[in-house]
Amino acid sequence: MTSQPDNLMLVYLRRIDEKVDRLSDDVREVNGRMAAVEENLAGVHRRIDRVELRIERIERRLDLADAPH
Structure with a gap:
């Protein structure tokens, strides 16, 4: 009888x-x-960083960027 519960366990x-x-x-x-x-x-973060750099460069060329502080 005791082997039955052991097997079930x-x-x-x-x-x-x-x-x-x-x-x-x-x-x-x-x-x-x-x-x-x-x-x-x-x-994706690297690509966004590159896009941001390009936008900053374009803004500087078009004199749209604020003067650096």
Whole structure:
């Protein structure tokens, strides 16, 4: 009679272990995707910085920019 509850416990523990493994895989995938998003965002920031520099240069050439302080 005591082997039945032990086997049931093992079944539940195995299920929990499988779920934890799946969660671990999901977290690993999310981390990879997040790294890709961060890289892409950094690229966008670099492009925005370059555009801002170009706009400042155009404004200076057209005398639209305020005098530097």
